[in-house]
Amino acid sequence: MRRKISSIALNILLLMLGVITVYPFVWMLCSSFKKNSEIMALEQHLLPQEFILDNYVNMNAHFNFLRFFINSLVVTLVVTVLVVYTSTLCGFVLSKYKFKGRNLIFGFVLSTMMVPWCVTIIPKYSMIQSFGWMDSYKALIIPAMFSGFGIFMMKQHISSLPDEILEAARIDGANEFYIFQRIVFPMSKNGISSIAIFQFLWTWEDFLWPYLVINTQEKQLLAVGLKMFNGQYSTDYGALFAATAISIIPVLLIYLFFQKQFIAGIAASAVKG
Amino acid sequence: MFKKTHPLQSKSEIILRNIVVAAMVIFFSVFLIIPIGIAFAGSFHEWNPLSGTYNFLGLENYKDVFTSGLFGKSMLNTLIFSVVVIIFRVGLGLGIAYAIYSTLIKYKSFFRAVYYMPVVTPMVAVAFVWKFMYNPQIGTINQIFGLDVNWLMNPKTALIAVMLMTIWKDFGYAVVMYMAGLYSLPADALEAAKVDGANAWQTFRYITLPLLKPMTLFVVINSIIAYIQAYVQILIMTEGGPGTATYLASYIIYDEAFVKYNFGYASALSFVLFVITAVFSWLSFRVSGTEE
Numbered sequence: 063m064r065r066k067i068s069s070i071a072l073n074i075l076l077l078m079l080g081v082i083t084v085y086p087f088v089w090m091l092c093s094s095f096k097k098n099s100e101i102m103a104l105e106q107h108l109l110p111q112e113f114i115l116d117n118y119v120n121m122n123a124h125f126n127f128l129r130f131f132i133n134s135l136v137v138t139l140v141v142t143v144l145v146v147y148t149s150t151l152c153g154f155v156l157s158k159y160k161f162k163g164r165n166l167i168f169g170f171v172l173s174t175m176m177v178p179w180c181v182t183i184i185p186k187y188s189m190i191q192s193f194g195w196m197d198s199y200k201a202l203i204i205p206a207m208f209s210g211f212g213i214f215m216m217k218q219h220i221s222s223l224p225d226e227i228l229e230a231a232r233i234d235g236a237n238e239f240y241i242f243q244r245i246v247f248p249m250s251k252n253g254i255s256s257i258a259i260f261q262f263l264w265t266w267e268d269f270l271w272p273y274l275v276i277n278t279q280e281k282q283l284l285a286v287g288l289k290m291f292n293g294q295y296s297t298d299y300g301a302l303f304a305a306t307a308i309s310i311i312p313v314l315l316i317y318l319f320f321q322k323q324f325i326a327g328i329a330a331s332a333v334k335g
Numbered sequence: 336m337f338k339k340t341h342p343l344q345s346k347s348e349i350i351l352r353n354i355v356v357a358a359m360v361i362f363f364s365v366f367l368i369i370p371i372g373i374a375f376a377g378s379f380h381e382w383n384p385l386s387g388t389y390n391f392l393g394l395e396n397y398k399d400v401f402t403s404g405l406f407g408k409s410m411l412n413t414l415i416f417s418v419v420v421i422i423f424r425v426g427l428g429l430g431i432a433y434a435i436y437s438t439l440i441k442y443k444s445f446f447r448a449v450y451y452m453p454v455v456t457p458m459v460a461v462a463f464v465w466k467f468m469y470n471p472q473i474g475t476i477n478q479i480f481g482l483d484v485n486w487l488m489n490p491k492t493a494l495i496a497v498m499l500m501t502i503w504k505d506f507g508y509a510v511v512m513y514m515a516g517l518y519s520l521p522a523d524a525l526e527a528a529k530v531d532g533a534n535a536w537q538t539f540r541y542i543t544l545p546l547l548k549p550m551t552l553f554v555v556i557n558s559i560i561a562y563i564q565a566y567v568q569i570l571i572m573t574e575g576g577p578g579t580a581t582y583l584a585s586y587i588i589y590d591e592a593f594v595k596y597n598f599g600y601a602s603a604l605s606f607v608l609f610v611i612t613a614v615f616s617w618l619s620f621r622v623s624g625t626e627e
Binding site: 079082 | 352
């Protein structure tokens with residue numbers, strides 16, 4: 063009996079914390095379907111009293127939000143695919159090949175994760191300018207092609223693959239490129255999905271770098287676009303809510319679909335590390 | 336040389352290895368090592384890309400950093416911010432993870448998934464959501480609690496408001512971490528405590544908590560490193576204001592570098608933060624080394 067009561071109490075407590083956690087999202091979404099007069103009204107209701115879609119429709123007329131969305135999607139997907147591939151390849155070489163200097167290189171890769179963004183961003187910005195990569199997606203993609211975190215995670219992951227499988231393939235005459243593409247890559251699915259998810263999120267939410275290197279408005283990404291939009295339409299709250307919803311909802315949907323992989327990935331980074 | 340120790344090493348292995356190692360070394364040299372060198376050199380110069388100045392100053396920038404009232408204030412803010420947010424992050428994370436882990440809760444993965452939601456959402460966007468929630472005109476926070484506070488414009492509440500938002504965004508990470516830690520605890524230790532007749536509190540206090548210590552250190556040190564680098568919520572919600580109430584260390588660097596274009600001074604600032612981060616990273620390695 064006592065057990066039952068404490069179970070109910072604890073469930074209610076966790077549920078309340080859950081409500082607090084999702085409330086900002088719900089409030090934002092509901093507000094994005096309200097008229098400005100209702101958003102500013104003295105007496106407020108969570109659910110829209112008059113449900114309208116105008117905020118979404120009008121927003122795109124002022125400001126090409128859909129364009130930002132597509133730009134972000136393209137850049138993020140390209141960076142994610144590249145990072146997954148390079149991380150798996152480097153992780154494979156660093157975990158399954160024994161050679162002189164391997165630990166040194168791995169230590170070097172680990173130490174790259176410790177460098178704060180602020181140390182390298184000014185020189186990287188100057189370098190991109192002198193390379194003539196300003197205002198081009200090269201500036202967003204090439205400096206992001208390798209990830210210290212990704213290499214670290216994939217090395218940990220691939221070292222747990224049994225050597226016997228690789229040896230068997232080698233005896234059958236497979237070369238190393240074939241082994242990587244056909245054996246290591248497909249067998250690293252769990253590691254790959256967690257890297258992909260992290261990299262996707264990081265690139266999607268990155269603000270400062272695209273803000274610095276992309277000048278043309280049509281080429282800009284969503285996070286920067288959202289800030290510009292807020293600067294220009296700071297009193298059109300309905301549109302602001304709609305713009306914010308568009309930046310958050312896709313990520314939340316992806317999360318809800320893949321939440322198991324998300325959580326397994328983040329937990330693995332600590333337990334193994 | 337390699338052949339002797341590894342008889343099975345093939346030609347394709349050597350080719351692949353050389354390509355991969357070369358690619359890594361080139362990439363990290365160009366986009367990390369050389370930039371660190373440039374920033375280090377720049378920190379001794381008056382460096383402004385707009386006017387094209389690059390004049391040697393010696394240690395002047397560093398002297399300015401340590402005598403700057405704003406830097407001192409921002410370090411103090413960063414300290415308060417980090418300590419408060421980390422206490423809540425660890426406290427909530429551990430408490431909630433332990434509650435979910437207990438046999439009293441049935442829908443474990445449901446709760447975990449809900450708490451983790453804010454962690455995966457983009458910071459720029461959620462910072463805007465919270466900025467609107469704090470807005471005295473349209474915001475929901477004053478509405479719910481029947482308050483009349485201009486959260487982000489009042490120097491007394493602005494930092495608290497930003498910390499609250501950060502706690503909301505980040506506690507789920509600690510929940511997931513502690514749950515991973517709890518599920519990898521050695522079953523025999525908990526079994527032994529049960530056999531010895533320890534009650535729930537004693538088991539938690541004397542078995543579970545000490546066994547989770549490495550995870551706590553991991554979360555704390557990673558949080559310190561992350562909060563030294565935090566600036567997006569400040570940029571969106573307060574821009575350091577009102578006055579200097581919410582200036583955080585990394586926000587000053589953003590401000591000096593990309594608003595005022597004092598690249599030299601910003602580089603000096605970032606090297607100071609680099610050293611602080613390196614000390615904590617080193618600590619985290621030492622700690623995880625000795626724990627095992």
